[in-house]
Amino acid sequence: MPRVSQMHLDRRRRQILDAAGRCFAAEGFHATSMQDVLAASELSAGAVYRYFPSKQAIIEAIADETLTHIHTVLTEALNRTEPPRPTDVLGDLLTAMAGLDDAKLRIRIVIQVWGEAIRNPEVRDVIMTRMTEVYDVLTQVVIRAQKAGLMNPSVPPRIAAETYIGVLPGLMVQKAIFGDAFDLPAHVSALRTLFGS
Template sequence: MARVSQQHLDARRRQILDGAARCFARNGFHATSMQDVLREADLSAGAVYRYFSGKEELIGAIVTEVLDTVRQAFEEAALQSPPDPPDVLVGEVMGRVLRGEYVRGPAADVEVPRLLIQVWTETLRNETLAALLRTGYDTVRVAWVKVVEAYQAAGLMRDDIPAEHVARTMIAAVQGFAAQQALFGEAPVEILQDGLRGLMSMGTPKPG
């Protein structure tokens, strides 16, 4: 029997994840069955179960990919000296997430925020997924803290405010914008960037 190349295995795994992501974003986790995933990915049960034991494992793999994309983007930014301003940096990372760069198939764009909402909702009842999300969030938060510390070291941001607090607020801005995309419709990332620029422009009030 001919050996299957690693490239083929990776492509098949990608095909399964793309199909599952489309199903989950469209119908939610509970309304999606493994049969739905099989049809969407156009694969047999044997082909899918070779890679994933079931729906829970598929969900975990997709969540991990999303978080890894965000973490990697901010770790790369932290290596710059100094990093791009927050409005540029956050907009760039948000754009990558919204474009679905973590999924190299059709499961992209507007479906990504919908998928994130599904994940957050599922963590309220699924402790395994909640633990996975917490671990992923911690790695993302550490990456963002490094970015803020780089701003402070370059004198671009106040250093009397804990970097951890600033990082959490930046994460909240991205999460909130993703939620707006899912709940109220698609909006350009430039809106988030403009909003951040507006907040960054505040200074000391002029004396009366």
């Protein structure tokens, strides 16, 4: 029997997550059943359950993937030669999210993931683990900016990082509700002006 390649396995996993994401964005986590995910993925139950034993596992995977994407953008900013301003990093992050092919869908899912973390301890654990990593990286961005004279050094770096990240949900909620009427680039520009960068 021929062995299935890792590339094939990765594509199948992606197919399931994309299908589930479409369902979750349209109907919400709780109104979406595993049958809905099976139908949207066009795969058999056996194929889907091979990767994800439950809807809960899919939700956790989506939460993990979303925050890993945020962590990657922040790490790239931290590794720049010149210290970036945290507001520029947030702008980069929002621009990266808005520039994704499935940006509208992804933003709707991110909001649901945060909401789910309030009531679901397993999702909260995933969020807390990944958010700790996100805070750690952004804290280092703040420290570099403070040392370079780009930020007020009297604000504790961790508090500053958490405050900056706190802006994201508000902007994403507005984008999800108002859609194209909410000009995200204009708000990114306003964010940079308001925070003095």
